[in-house]
Amino acid sequence: MKGKFVCVVCPTSCDVNAEWNETELLSIDHAQCKLAWEFIRGEIFDPRRTVTTSIMVDGGELPLVSVKTRTPVPKAQVLAVMDRLADVMVRAPVDIGEVIVPDVLGTGSDVVATRKVKHKG
Numbered sequence: 001m002k003g004k005f006v007c008v009v010c011p012t013s014c015d016v017n018a019e020w021n022e023t024e025l026l027s028i029d030h031a032q033c034k035l036a037w038e039f040i041r042g043e044i045f046d047p048r049r050t051v052t053t054s055i056m057v058d059g060g061e062l063p064l065v066s067v068k069t070r071t072p073v074p075k076a077q078v079l080a081v082m083d084r085l086a087d088v089m090v091r092a093p094v095d096i097g098e099v100i101v102p103d104v105l106g107t108g109s110d111v112v113a114t115r116k117v118k119h120k121g
């Protein structure tokens with residue numbers, strides 16, 4: 001199989017052509033460095049994304065806190081993770097890095113707060 005990918009490992013964003021079979025990446029070209037290999041192999045055989053969103057805060061100086069998955073989750077589960085987080089509410093105060101949902105949907109990735117929210121008033 002053949003395909004085109006944009007490597008997003010760094011801001012250069014190389015357009016890379018790749019060739020692969022059922023089990024392995026066979027070749028790439030037009031990449032400016034070796035980092036594209038692992039990135040494209042992941043995109044073909046185990047695509048993952050970091051999920052970022054906001055969840056509600058009860059009693060906080062802000063109504064929402066931004067969160068993200070600590071590690072990327074399978075791309076096919078991104079929408080399910082968003083659904084899981086849609087009605088989650090935490091109580092203030094919230095600390096940066098605080099685990100909001102451990103091992104979300106069994107992905108092995110914790111959802112953590114990416115900012116601090118103090119008590120209201």
Ligand code: SF4
Nearest residue numbers: 007010013014033036
């Ligand atoms: S191939 Fe290398 S230089 Fe090009 S975007 Fe990927 S990491 Fe950056």
